[in-house]
Amino acid sequence: MLSTIYLIAITAEAMTGALAAGRRNMDLFGVMVIAFLTALGGGTVRDIILGHYPIAWTQHPEYVWLVLSAGLFTVLVARFMHHLGRIFLVLDALGLIAFTLIGCEVALTMGYHPTVVIMAGMITGIAGGVLRDILCSRVPVVFRHELYASVSLLVALCYLGFGEFGVKHDVNVLVSFALGLTVRLCAIYRGWRLPVFSYRQPID
Amino acid sequence: MLSTIYLIAITAEAMTGALAAGRRNMDLFGVMVIAFLTALGGGTVRDIILGHYPIAWTQHPEYVWLVLSAGLFTVLVARFMHHLGRIFLVLDALGLIAFTLIGCEVALTMGYHPTVVIMAGMITGIAGGVLRDILCSRVPVVFRHELYASVSLLVALCYLGFGEFGVKHDVNVLVSFALGLTVRLCAIYRGWRLPVFSYRQPID
Amino acid sequence: MLSTIYLIAITAEAMTGALAAGRRNMDLFGVMVIAFLTALGGGTVRDIILGHYPIAWTQHPEYVWLVLSAGLFTVLVARFMHHLGRIFLVLDALGLIAFTLIGCEVALTMGYHPTVVIMAGMITGIAGGVLRDILCSRVPVVFRHELYASVSLLVALCYLGFGEFGVKHDVNVLVSFALGLTVRLCAIYRGWRLPVFSYRQPID
Numbered sequence: 001m002l003s004t005i006y007l008i009a010i011t012a013e014a015m016t017g018a019l020a021a022g023r024r025n026m027d028l029f030g031v032m033v034i035a036f037l038t039a040l041g042g043g044t045v046r047d048i049i050l051g052h053y054p055i056a057w058t059q060h061p062e063y064v065w066l067v068l069s070a071g072l073f074t075v076l077v078a079r080f081m082h083h084l085g086r087i088f089l090v091l092d093a094l095g096l097i098a099f100t101l102i103g104c105e106v107a108l109t110m111g112y113h114p115t116v117v118i119m120a121g122m123i124t125g126i127a128g129g130v131l132r133d134i135l136c137s138r139v140p141v142v143f144r145h146e147l148y149a150s151v152s153l154l155v156a157l158c159y160l161g162f163g164e165f166g167v168k169h170d171v172n173v174l175v176s177f178a179l180g181l182t183v184r185l186c187a188i189y190r191g192w193r194l195p196v197f198s199y200r201q202p203i204d
Numbered sequence: 205m206l207s208t209i210y211l212i213a214i215t216a217e218a219m220t221g222a223l224a225a226g227r228r229n230m231d232l233f234g235v236m237v238i239a240f241l242t243a244l245g246g247g248t249v250r251d252i253i254l255g256h257y258p259i260a261w262t263q264h265p266e267y268v269w270l271v272l273s274a275g276l277f278t279v280l281v282a283r284f285m286h287h288l289g290r291i292f293l294v295l296d297a298l299g300l301i302a303f304t305l306i307g308c309e310v311a312l313t314m315g316y317h318p319t320v321v322i323m324a325g326m327i328t329g330i331a332g333g334v335l336r337d338i339l340c341s342r343v344p345v346v347f348r349h350e351l352y353a354s355v356s357l358l359v360a361l362c363y364l365g366f367g368e369f370g371v372k373h374d375v376n377v378l379v380s381f382a383l384g385l386t387v388r389l390c391a392i393y394r395g396w397r398l399p400v401f402s403y404r405q406p407i408d
Numbered sequence: 409m410l411s412t413i414y415l416i417a418i419t420a421e422a423m424t425g426a427l428a429a430g431r432r433n434m435d436l437f438g439v440m441v442i443a444f445l446t447a448l449g450g451g452t453v454r455d456i457i458l459g460h461y462p463i464a465w466t467q468h469p470e471y472v473w474l475v476l477s478a479g480l481f482t483v484l485v486a487r488f489m490h491h492l493g494r495i496f497l498v499l500d501a502l503g504l505i506a507f508t509l510i511g512c513e514v515a516l517t518m519g520y521h522p523t524v525v526i527m528a529g530m531i532t533g534i535a536g537g538v539l540r541d542i543l544c545s546r547v548p549v550v551f552r553h554e555l556y557a558s559v560s561l562l563v564a565l566c567y568l569g570f571g572e573f574g575v576k577h578d579v580n581v582l583v584s585f586a587l588g589l590t591v592r593l594c595a596i597y598r599g600w601r602l603p604v605f606s607y608r609q610p611i612d
Contacts, residue, residue, distance in 0.1 A: 265523035
């Protein structure tokens with residue numbers, strides 16, 4: 001189940017990447033790069049930090065093709081997409097959570113400390129979007145948006161916590177997933193967010 | 205031959221990096237960092253992604269010195285450089301293509317899938333310029349310019365394709381090189397470019 | 409001694425990161441990420457480039473917690489911090505130098521060439537601040553500031569040079585540290601800086 005959701009997730013993320021590139025008037029190639037990085041960049045950063053070689057997508061070229069196709073498809077249908085905004089946010093939420101769970105699993109399998117496992121989950125979940133925003137020269141929205149990264153953190157904590165208490169893996173994935181999705185959807189539809197830290201006094 | 209061109213290439217790329225840093229009023233140190241990243245950053249990113257350790261330049265400190273000298277030289281002669289604009293673009297094109305071929309070779313030697321080989325070539329070819337542009341806080345020109353990344357892709361495809369059909373390695377390098385250079389020069393002098401994807405409708 | 413200073417250093421760096429994030433109105437999560445990257449990002453980049461796995465902080469989760477606590481603490485006391493500006497710059501200078509020495513040591517232990525050792529020291533010293541500035545969408549101050557990176561270079565050169573001449577390790581660390589701190593404090597209080605390279609002529 002997680003791997004089906006993973007495919008949906010990288011597709012959705014690739015599409016958000018392509019749209020961000022489109023807003024910057026990038027050429028087709030730029031669109032592809034941003035789509036790729038948004039979808040597979042998080043996992044790449046995780047694998048590099050954990051020393052988890054070879055990196056996942058180098059062993060699954062079909063993911064690369066899926067992501068590039070999604071980017072191309074987005075370019076073709078972008079003009080019709082504003083009708084799909086909400087569906088899109090839901091797909092993106094699925095992706096965030098699936099990425100997080102997969103990231104935790106990789107770090108767990110490699111025997112890392114729980115702190116690192118949680119961070120691996122979060123990195124996988126959000127680094128793709130951060131890369132997208134850096135390449136499009138804007139302050140990453142994930143740092144300013146409604147609960148996004150926090151959902152990733154919550155999912156990682158649940159997954160790890162339930163695992164500690166001996167909850168069966170499949171049940172664990174399902175429950176963590178449902179919880180994360182609920183919170184994320186509430187954040188979207190009700191505007192839940194973290195307090196913002198505004199600091200005006202220059203210090204240096 | 206490829207290694208001679210490689211030396212010319214990293215020199216040229218270091219100079220473009222130094223100029224970009226100069227436009228941002230960086231100090232000497234900043235100029236050196238940008239020169240280094242522009243010239244050797246692409247190979248570094250490739251080595252990290254492929255897990256190809258130790259990273260190339262750590263075993264060839266002379267490359268580091270060459271690149272830093274090129275950066276320093278650029279600072280000294282920058283005021284005379286606008287006469288050299290065109291020569292510069294040609295050197296840069298040589299670099300792009302040499303980097304791409306070298307990147308493909310590294311990935312091939314490590315036994316990666318053709319998709320990854322092509323990506324390794326492109327990463328080596330263009331990541332240095334992308335890093336330069338990110339550090340200078342602008343949307344990477346490679347995503348908006350005339351055929352640049354596309355030339356890298358074309359070269360990688362040719363090199364891999366000819367290799368599949370059993371073309372001798374030296375001939376292969378030569379032909380791929382010539383083809384890439386031709387297309388790149390046409391792009392420069394005739395303004396060939398990819399269609400741009402402009403997307404105005406905000407979605408989130 | 410170096411490891412005590414290291415703890416002070418990552419704390420101070422985490423606080424500068426949190427303040428930078430606050431100036432961009434990031435939410436709590438963004439503040440944590442920037443604090444983490446500023447404090448531990450330099451060492452992470454060094455470990456990745458040298459192929460030094462597992463990465464330091466994955467084996468010391470307590471560093472992660474220290475850094476996150478420092479970030480949170482900064483958010484709480486930020487309004488009182490402009491009285492502390494100068495103390496802060498001194499802590500930051502301690503950090504810069506401690507990071508540089510630790511980076512050199514790691515590369516030396518792995519048997520890298522002196523050029524690489526110096527670069528490893530500088531990367532550890534300054535990459536965290538560069539990451540912070542990129543994520544906050546500004547040209548990294550390290551490239552435009554008074555002697556900052558140059559201090560890192562100086563410390564690395566001294567440490568390596570004294571080591572070559574057989575100076576005892578502890579003495580070496582102490583002397584390099586004192587020298588670096590002196591120059592850095594002079595740079596802060598007397599405004600020492602490198603010449604800036606301004607280049608206005610567009611070339612492409």
